[in-house]
Amino acid sequence: MAESAEILKHGDALLIVDVQNDFCPGGALPIEKGDEVVPILNRWSKGAAEKCVPVYASRDWHPVGHISFQNRGGSWPQHCIQDTPGAAFHKDLNLPSDTVVVTKGVRFDKDQYSAFDQTGLADELRRCGIQRILVGGLAMDVCVQASVMDALDEGFETVLLLSATRPVTPEGGKTAEEKIKKAGGSICED
Numbered sequence: 001m002a003e004s005a006e007i008l009k010h011g012d013a014l015l016i017v018d019v020q021n022d023f024c025p026g027g028a029l030p031i032e033k034g035d036e037v038v039p040i041l042n043r044w045s046k047g048a049a050e051k052c053v054p055v056y057a058s059r060d061w062h063p064v065g066h067i068s069f070q071n072r073g074g075s076w077p078q079h080c081i082q083d084t085p086g087a088a089f090h091k092d093l094n095l096p097s098d099t100v101v102v103t104k105g106v107r108f109d110k111d112q113y114s115a116f117d118q119t120g121l122a123d124e125l126r127r128c129g130i131q132r133i134l135v136g137g138l139a140m141d142v143c144v145q146a147s148v149m150d151a152l153d154e155g156f157e158t159v160l161l162l163s164a165t166r167p168v169t170p171e172g173g174k175t176a177e178e179k180i181k182k183a184g185g186s187i188c189e190d
Helices: 034-050 121-127 140-153 170-182
Strands: 012-017 055-060 100-104 132-138 157-166 186-188
Touching: 012 034, 012 140, 034 055, 034 132, 034 157, 055 140, 132 140, 140 157, 140 170, 157 170, 170 186
Parallel strands: 012 055, 012 132, 055 100, 132 157, 157 186
Antiparallel strands: none
């Protein structure tokens, strides 16, 4: 297994997507074994810090009564409500002190699956000279996939850290992986 510090280089960024309590076992919208990504992402974060590679961490940050919730006709149970324990990052996720938090899912009129959806992230990454983004987090077939696809659309070389993500369903994970490859994304098995 290659060490993250060996793979990461100048011009890279690490994007950690939605590793929040509500998406981990015991949460409001748990991804099976979602917490297993935490030690893997911690290794990548440590490698990023060693190489002075910036780390970005997105979070769902829904207002009460968000349009995506089932009680409002949406697809999902209530989750990641602003300032609640469920919206907090997993307690064992070790984010560097200079991690940039990207907040999404705050719009009242639509959901925002991607860390790039009206957050200004693409412009910020370009301003910082980022060319390649390595992505892990939850869930592979929802917000991770959306973020990877948008990163590719924005012209960034994009790598899915396969061991650092988990899907809602195994079938969804396979489909996401195929879509990412077809769109020109790379898959890192480590």
